[in-house]
Amino acid sequence: MDKKIFIEPLFRNNPITVLVLGVCSALAVTVKLEPAIVMALSVTIVTGFSSFIVSLIRNTIPNRIRIIVQLVVVAMLVILVDQILKAFAYDVSKQLSVFVGLIITNCIIMGRIEAFALGNKPIPSLVDGLANGLGYGIILIAIAFIRELFGSGTIYGFPVIPAEWYIKNGGFYENNGLFILPPMALIITGIIIWIQRSYTKELIEK
Amino acid sequence: MQELISLFVKSIFVDNMVFAYFLGMCSYLAVSKNVKTAIGLGAAVVFVLGVTLPVNYLLNTYVLTPAALAWLGPDFAGIDLSFLSFIIFIAVIASIVQLVEMVVEKYSPSLYASLGIFLPLIAVNCAILGGSLFMQERGYETLAEATTFALGSGFGWFLAIVALAAIREKLSYSNVPAPLRGLGITFIVVGLMGIAFMSFMGIKL
Numbered sequence: 475m476d477k478k479i480f481i482e483p484l485f486r487n488n489p490i491t492v493l494v495l496g497v498c499s500a501l502a503v504t505v506k507l508e509p510a511i512v513m514a515l516s517v518t519i520v521t522g523f524s525s526f527i528v529s530l531i532r533n534t535i536p537n538r539i540r541i542i543v544q545l546v547v548v549a550m551l552v553i554l555v556d557q558i559l560k561a562f563a564y565d566v567s568k569q570l571s572v573f574v575g576l577i578i579t580n581c582i583i584m585g586r587i588e589a590f591a592l593g594n595k596p597i598p599s600l601v602d603g604l605a606n607g608l609g610y611g612i613i614l615i616a617i618a619f620i621r622e623l624f625g626s627g628t629i630y631g632f633p634v635i636p637a638e639w640y641i642k643n644g645g646f647y648e649n650n651g652l653f654i655l656p657p658m659a660l661i662i663t664g665i666i667i668w669i670q671r672s673y674t675k676e677l678i679e680k
Numbered sequence: 681m682q683e684l685i686s687l688f689v690k691s692i693f694v695d696n697m698v699f700a701y702f703l704g705m706c707s708y709l710a711v712s713k714n715v716k717t718a719i720g721l722g723a724a725v726v727f728v729l730g731v732t733l734p735v736n737y738l739l740n741t742y743v744l745t746p747a748a749l750a751w752l753g754p755d756f757a758g759i760d761l762s763f764l765s766f767i768i769f770i771a772v773i774a775s776i777v778q779l780v781e782m783v784v785e786k787y788s789p790s791l792y793a794s795l796g797i798f799l800p801l802i803a804v805n806c807a808i809l810g811g812s813l814f815m816q817e818r819g820y821e822t823l824a825e826a827t828t829f830a831l832g833s834g835f836g837w838f839l840a841i842v843a844l845a846a847i848r849e850k851l852s853y854s855n856v857p858a859p860l861r862g863l864g865i866t867f868i869v870v871g872l873m874g875i876a877f878m879s880f881m882g883i884k885l
Contacts, residue, residue, distance in 0.1 A: 491863075494706065494709055494710065494863060495706060496706070497702070497705040497706055497709065498701075498702045498703055498704065498705040498706065498806045498810075499702075499806075501702040501705070502701060502702045541774065541803065541804075542771070542774050542775075545770050545771070545774055545803075545804075546767065546771070549766050549767040549770050549771075550767065552766055553763060553764075553766055553767060556763075556766070557763060571817060572810060572813035572814060572817055575765075575766050575769075575809065575813045576703070576806045576809060576810055576813065578766060578770050578809060579770070579804045579805065579806040579808075579809045579810075580806070581706040581804065584804050655874075655875075655878065656699065656700060656701075656702065656874055657699070657870075657871040657872070657873075657874030657875045657878065658871065659702070659871075660702075660867050660868070660870045660871035660874060661867070661868050661871035661872075663867050664860070664864045664865070664866075664867030664868035664871065665864075665868075667859075667860075667863055667864040667867060668857075668859050668860045668864045669859075671858075671859035671860070671864065672859040678858050678859055678861060679861045679862030679863065
């Protein structure tokens, strides 16, 4: 099997920064690292297995109703993920609120099913789905890392800025509240795209 | 009535679908290159939200919430179908979009020509499913409230995409650094618009 299927989606064909798929949830859940990691894992699992299942039944789906069939497969997997999160990670599932449900309409999943799984064998589809989920996860975790570090002074909930640095303890440092606000997620994504494109020149738009 | 107006304004500006929750971002970024198509897609979103959300509200109240089936008889009072809500909401949205597309095609060819190509896109627009999920999570109490919320957030989305399209039309004349061109600068512009929209926060009517 071609290892390109796995490597390409991580950087060169990253779903968020290059294909612009699945941006909605990427921005909304990145205030802290923990929900971002949970979200990245959930999306990876759903993308991988929905590609796998659709690829298994790809020859029996009538073309006209394929969108509804795909939505049902994806919705079933998302319900499983949602119930598992509610059972074992209730706090995170509360933080993610509607965004777990919105995995159903995450364009990465439908995009990979339409573009790859419908025309390929199950195992490469599974790998392609997982790799795209991971490519999404990398960006998600990068944004969440920056936002949590500058916005709350913590990484994965652990304080990294020494307490005596803060102004209220007589120091000179203050957390930047702007990083917690929604618009900052967009600006950070814009900057990540900028950095990526200045290294990968062929991605530059005319 | 006053609460409804306040909810309407709040869902347009304060809880704007795009700037506060990033919903419907994919099509928002992809279809905002010129104002005309942006108006088409925006109108289609208002329309589909306004139709699907009340239907999902009724389904949620009379079928999905715990003990919602009590109207069928006392035996059904113990049934909790809330775990099915994702699949039911998305099925309703997908089928209504299909239905609306067929009706519009038959009775109003001119509307179909302007909205038609966007309708299938909308079935997987997260603003639509997001609207239904917010309705469920925030527990709107009456059908009127749910409909107002639907129209308000649809209109907010419309406003946001038309504004971005207008900015991008002007942006094509400016000298942006090469790696930032296209997608990168669009993200940053949306971020700045988001900051501008934050000035509506805390407004109470």
